[in-house]
Amino acid sequence: xxxxxxxxxxxxxxxxxxxxxxxxxxxxxxxxxxxxxxxxxxxxxxxxxxxxxxxxxxxxxxxxxxxxxxxxxxxxxxxxxxxxxxxxxxxxxxxxxxxxxxxxxxxxxxxxxxxxxxxxxxxxxxxxxxxxxxxxxxxxxxxxxxxxxxxxxxxxxxxxxxxxxxxxxxxxxxxxxxxxxxxxxxxxxxxxxxxxxxxxxxxxxxxxxxxxxxxxxxxxxxxxxxxxxxxxxxxxxxxxxxxxxxxxxxxxxxxxxxxxxxxxxxxxxxxxxxxxxxxxxxxxxxxxxxxxxxxxxxx
Amino acid sequence: xxxxxxxxxxxxxxxxxxxxxxxxxxxxxxxxxxxxxxxxxxxxxxxxxxxxxxxxxxxxxxxxxxxxxxxxxxxxxxxxxxxxxxxxxxxxxxxxxxxxxxxxxxxxxxxxxxxxxxxxxxxxxxxxxxxxxxxxxxxxxxxxxxxxxxxxxxxxxxxxxxxxxxxxxxxxxxxxxxxxxxxxxxxxxxxxxxxxxxxxxxxxxxxxxxxxxxxxxxxxxxxxxxxxxxxxxxxxxxxxxxxxxxxxxxxxxxxxxxxxxxxxxxxxxxxxxxxxxxxxx
Numbered sequence: 001x002x003x004x005x006x007x008x009x010x011x012x013x014x015x016x017x018x019x020x021x022x023x024x025x026x027x028x029x030x031x032x033x034x035x036x037x038x039x040x041x042x043x044x045x046x047x048x049x050x051x052x053x054x055x056x057x058x059x060x061x062x063x064x065x066x067x068x069x070x071x072x073x074x075x076x077x078x079x080x081x082x083x084x085x086x087x088x089x090x091x092x093x094x095x096x097x098x099x100x101x102x103x104x105x106x107x108x109x110x111x112x113x114x115x116x117x118x119x120x121x122x123x124x125x126x127x128x129x130x131x132x133x134x135x136x137x138x139x140x141x142x143x144x145x146x147x148x149x150x151x152x153x154x155x156x157x158x159x160x161x162x163x164x165x166x167x168x169x170x171x172x173x174x175x176x177x178x179x180x181x182x183x184x185x186x187x188x189x190x191x192x193x194x195x196x197x198x199x200x201x202x203x204x205x206x207x208x209x210x211x212x213x214x215x216x217x218x219x220x221x222x223x224x225x226x227x228x229x230x231x232x233x234x235x236x237x238x239x240x241x242x243x244x245x246x247x248x249x250x251x252x253x254x255x256x257x258x259x260x261x262x263x264x265x266x267x268x269x270x271x272x273x274x275x276x277x278x279x280x281x282x283x284x285x286x287x288x289x290x291x292x293x294x295x296x297x298x299x
Numbered sequence: 300x301x302x303x304x305x306x307x308x309x310x311x312x313x314x315x316x317x318x319x320x321x322x323x324x325x326x327x328x329x330x331x332x333x334x335x336x337x338x339x340x341x342x343x344x345x346x347x348x349x350x351x352x353x354x355x356x357x358x359x360x361x362x363x364x365x366x367x368x369x370x371x372x373x374x375x376x377x378x379x380x381x382x383x384x385x386x387x388x389x390x391x392x393x394x395x396x397x398x399x400x401x402x403x404x405x406x407x408x409x410x411x412x413x414x415x416x417x418x419x420x421x422x423x424x425x426x427x428x429x430x431x432x433x434x435x436x437x438x439x440x441x442x443x444x445x446x447x448x449x450x451x452x453x454x455x456x457x458x459x460x461x462x463x464x465x466x467x468x469x470x471x472x473x474x475x476x477x478x479x480x481x482x483x484x485x486x487x488x489x490x491x492x493x494x495x496x497x498x499x500x501x502x503x504x505x506x507x508x509x510x511x512x513x514x515x516x517x518x519x520x521x522x523x524x525x526x527x528x529x530x531x532x533x534x535x536x537x538x539x540x541x542x543x544x545x546x547x548x549x550x551x552x553x554x555x556x557x558x559x560x561x562x563x564x565x566x567x568x569x570x571x572x573x574x575x576x577x578x579x580x
Contacts, residue, residue: 158336
């Protein structure tokens, strides 16, 4: 133990302001990290619509499409959705839409379709688009992909704290379990592998029915899922994940009636910022734009 | 031939029928079934998992998982990590949520899950839990270190027993390195005392040898609480009190106490119990 050790006490010294460690490690509002690269803030768009889900909890396609359009337009600062998508992908691109197939809470088909439709409208040939989770490393289209769009639902996770956008790229490696050490601390390194680095054009964290607590070997109970009816969209996966975690933590506090930190903490998101400089997890360095339904927004 | 409590279940019940052969996993292939979730069980003494899935047309699948954890300490440990309530509807401790039952008994940790849940499936989940509970004929004691937790104002729901440092991170992040040397040869338990606003946290770690405990204490003092040189309990940056003592194989640490007296009294009570037990646990 010769390297610099980060301890809880360092967080406590600056406990007045909200920051990374607060949400990700301690569930307090303490600050110690502030050394992200540069001063530019990462823009994250949260869009919500109370009609996003049908009576059975399924995603309504038309509403999801509208939510995604509004979010991407606000994210890019363009005047309409098509103009916005054309800044992300174009006719020369081969696009891999990295989804998530976890049985209890997969990426909804409505979200996949909404992304795919706009990618096609932005000029990408249909044969140059693929959607997959498990085959991300081996799929022929992904192998020649010039652009990636990353989408998955946010959920708590028994080992890594949360199933995050950062973690969603674990299928790009041959042996995912090799990244499980220390609560998946260094997942961000996957984003720097040659076949992944620099390709991600958009991150869509699905917050329609997030899982805020898990029990048992499958880490799932429908009791701990709620209809938040949102999407979090951004270029910076760390910023989007960190914002999602703040919402989860707030929901846990509301549900349990007391502070209830994530178990385990989402260490990999914190380290994606402070160790791997993939993006910013510090709320002070995130520009959060909120659109739509505000009831129960929790942030 | 390994006999799992799963074999006590009927092949069909209320229209649900077991689909295919039971799946059996060990330490080498648990990832195949619980990718990302396997570490919890591997961080204990997990030996074998037998999984059976029941299906019924128009109803959710019911997934039955019985983990043989090798011993009752680790069965309790695996159960404790997701416990939210103190109940004993099944086995030696259980937690029931909508469509889900978790319980531990003897060396087994049992999970039965219907998802999405339905009233019919929920009833069958409870029946399966009862049948498995009845098929495990023996009970075994929980970890003895739990007996060192002073009972006064203890929040029993919060008790977490573990043997891997990741779980200390999970329940009370201290440092990004394993400064307390928690590992396979140690037993640790963490629990909350008091209620919201007056809460404090007690951590006990029992080492294999006295020297191991002393070395962990020295590292804790060096990296986390250097003020321990003067006092066993000290005030930290947020105004709360933290403390740590070591004796024999036992290290006890208290965090977030509102005052020095409460922290000191809790530590004292722990070591009184340890000594009364002949410094064994």
